[in-house]
Amino acid sequence: VQLVESGGGLVQPGGSLRLRCAASGFTFSRYDMSWYRQAPGKERELVASITSAGGGTNYADSVKGRFTISRDNAKNTVYLQMNSLNPEDTAVYYCSTNWLWGRGTQVSVSS
Numbered sequence: 001v002q003l004v005e006s007g008g009g010l011v012q013p014g015g016s017l018r019l020r021c022a023a024s025g026f027t028f029s030r031y032d033m034s035w036y037r038q039a040p041g042k043e044r045e046l047v048a049s050i051t052s053a054g055g056g057t058n059y060a061d062s063v064k065g066r067f068t069i070s071r072d073n074a075k076n077t078v079y080l081q082m083n084s085l086n087p088e089d090t091a092v093y094y095c096s097t098n099w100l101w102g103r104g105t106q107v108s109v110s111s
């Protein structure tokens with residue numbers, strides 16, 4: 001039973017990244033999924049969430065209009081498309097079912 005994030009990296013301000021979280025060992029399609037992030041010296045915060053069938057999404061105010069969460073239940077995968085990145089988006093990004101967490105992927109936004 002695990003979640004494995006990928007797709008992080010270093011990007012310039014204004015750039016884009018697409019994070020991917022691959023799930024295994026459980027019935028992925030039954031669970032709502034979320035992306036969280038934790039910046040250095042800050043608490044972990046909810047970035048975006050999506051319902052089990054993908055029909056409902058929710059976003060933190062700080063990322064609305066820039067980030068898009070989606071999922072492919074046939075591939076047991078949830079995505080986070082991040083556009084117009086700025087240095088304040090620098091953090092470790094985690095996906096979660098709320099009872100299971102991945103190890104995170106680092107996103108760094110810097111010129």
